[in-house]
Amino acid sequence: MFEIRRRVVTAVICGNRRAKTDVACNEGRLAEQRRDTRMEDSTPMYNDSTPPLISHAKETASPVQIGRGVAHANGARPRHKYIILGAGCAGLSLCWYLLEAGVRDPILILDRKTEFRNDRTWCFWDTEPTPFTHLATHRWPAWTVRGGNDEAGVRAASPATPYVRLRGGDFYRMVLDRIKAHPNVTVRLGVPITGGYRDEPDGVCVPTGAGDCHGEFLFDALALGSPRFPVARPGDLTFLQQFFGQVVRTERDVFDPQTVTLMDFSVTSPVTEPDPAIRFMYLLPISPREALVENTLLLPTVGGAKDALAPPENAATGRRAIAAYLSARYDSPAFTVTSEEQGLIPMTTRDFPLRTGQRTFAIGLAGGAARPSSGYAFLRIQKRCQALALAVTTGDWKPVDQTFSPPRTAMLDRIFLQAMRQNPGAVPDYFKRMFAHVPPDMLVRLLSDSASFRDCLGVVRVLPLGDFVRAAAFCVPHLWADKRGGPH
Numbered sequence: 001m002f003e004i005r006r007r008v009v010t011a012v013i014c015g016n017r018r019a020k021t022d023v024a025c026n027e028g029r030l031a032e033q034r035r036d037t038r039m040e041d042s043t044p045m046y047n048d049s050t051p052p053l054i055s056h057a058k059e060t061a062s063p064v065q066i067g068r069g070v071a072h073a074n075g076a077r078p079r080h081k082y083i084i085l086g087a088g089c090a091g092l093s094l095c096w097y098l099l100e101a102g103v104r105d106p107i108l109i110l111d112r113k114t115e116f117r118n119d120r121t122w123c124f125w126d127t128e129p130t131p132f133t134h135l136a137t138h139r140w141p142a143w144t145v146r147g148g149n150d151e152a153g154v155r156a157a158s159p160a161t162p163y164v165r166l167r168g169g170d171f172y173r174m175v176l177d178r179i180k181a182h183p184n185v186t187v188r189l190g191v192p193i194t195g196g197y198r199d200e201p202d203g204v205c206v207p208t209g210a211g212d213c214h215g216e217f218l219f220d221a222l223a224l225g226s227p228r229f230p231v232a233r234p235g236d237l238t239f240l241q242q243f244f245g246q247v248v249r250t251e252r253d254v255f256d257p258q259t260v261t262l263m264d265f266s267v268t269s270p271v272t273e274p275d276p277a278i279r280f281m282y283l284l285p286i287s288p289r290e291a292l293v294e295n296t297l298l299l300p301t302v303g304g305a306k307d308a309l310a311p312p313e314n315a316a317t318g319r320r321a322i323a324a325y326l327s328a329r330y331d332s333p334a335f336t337v338t339s340e341e342q343g344l345i346p347m348t349t350r351d352f353p354l355r356t357g358q359r360t361f362a363i364g365l366a367g368g369a370a371r372p373s374s375g376y377a378f379l380r381i382q383k384r385c386q387a388l389a390l391a392v393t394t395g396d397w398k399p400v401d402q403t404f405s406p407p408r409t410a411m412l413d414r415i416f417l418q419a420m421r422q423n424p425g426a427v428p429d430y431f432k433r434m435f436a437h438v439p440p441d442m443l444v445r446l447l448s449d450s451a452s453f454r455d456c457l458g459v460v461r462v463l464p465l466g467d468f469v470r471a472a473a474f475c476v477p478h479l480w481a482d483k484r485g486g487p488h
């Protein structure tokens, strides 16, 4: 076996800034590799400004291991009770909750990346506690949406449920620190899963380039790299949310640190016939002189991730768009870029079964955690992983068989995606209406999967009736099929 018995001393993220280089396509390999309509891996490519938490860049020939590693007691073939594919948000969250639930059986986590980096930012409305929320570096009580038919922005605030921001690196470090204290957990990096995985009579087998791994239960947290990512059914709606972000530092005060810009449609090019992408800027102000600015595209697709921009093109487009945006919106401030990130999130009505086999489960983006109408996934991942860990340990599977959102919200999401497809030019107006006329707390509940029937009605009534009746009429046959669980 390829195990290298090497305890890795975790390097703590420190402030060393790396020089800015082009975003390397070290994880994603987007467009070229796509087959049929399956969403394949688009794990974002980062040129992050922080050094890796854990790296074995010089040892590319062999996987790196965190934790003690576990061989089968009788010395026969190595076997783990739980195998988790993917050491990202979902894989590590599940491990956290398994440990929390008292699991001391062997857990093996495999990932092809060779190091952990502060590679992304997670934001969400602080509507429910998670073990990680205290890591938030920022809490914004207010947000704004700009653009559409007029230039004026709409501002809303909900101090009781602020919009919070977590750094990916802080999350990874917290989970890895816990893992290091539990000898039953092994994380192996530098292990690409290329051949899928298969059910066996007594468990699951994962072939890897360095040998087969056997386990009793498998959790697939490979995001868009999952070999069992569901294909689209006729009638499914998918937008690819593709973005490129830069953390910028300006030489004078320009940002309002109290207010997040969720969407600014006003300085981006409007939707045109041959280019149906909906574009907007997303801006997280970290201080009056520092912000994460993201050029965001919502691309309608039937072909899946192959319709996304190739990462270098996305990066080049994003850099130009961000410079133009800062110039137009903030009166040409001089600025420097301290880090960049990019990613792709599927916003889709595809059917994501929790179980992908006898003893295999899909979690994270591979398990449909991204909300179809927004792409937010962090809180959904937490809820699903926590429920799954409890189910595994208690044998009560009922809570995990529930869908992410109640049928009324799923229905609204489908209708909203259809309206976006039918009227891409009207999307800024839809969002502005919602943020202007729906009470902020109500809207936050809708965006955070906790909307009541009354909340849903409160949102529907501010949207343009004609557009949404037409979209709903189009969706009816599919809604019915969804309900029956039948094919479309």
Ligand SMILES: Cc1cc2nc3c(=O)[nH]c(=O)nc-3n(C[C@H](O)[C@H](O)[C@H](O)COP(=O)(O)OP(=O)(O)OC[C@H]3O[C@@H](n4cnc5c(N)ncnc54)[C@H](O)[C@@H]3O)c2cc1C
Pocket (backbone or CB within 6 Å): 027, 041, 043, 044, 085, 086, 087, 088, 089, 090, 091, 110, 111, 112, 113, 119, 120, 121, 122, 123, 124, 191, 192, 193, 194, 221, 222, 223, 224, 225, 226, 341, 342, 343, 344, 345, 363, 364, 365, 366, 370, 375, 376, 377, 378, 379, 381
């Ligand atoms: C840049 C970015 C910002 C986001 N911001 C937000 C946000 O603000 N709020 C929010 O709610 N959601 C956000 N999301 C969406 C979602 O929360 C994240 O994508 C989240 O990380 C998904 O978790 P995951 O575990 O499914 O995937 P990931 O965290 O991407 O983990 C997948 C792991 O699988 C590994 N992998 C993939 N393919 C293979 C393979 N073939 N072999 C071995 N390993 C493989 C990857 O290396 C990776 O470590 C964001 C997504 C991105 C990309």
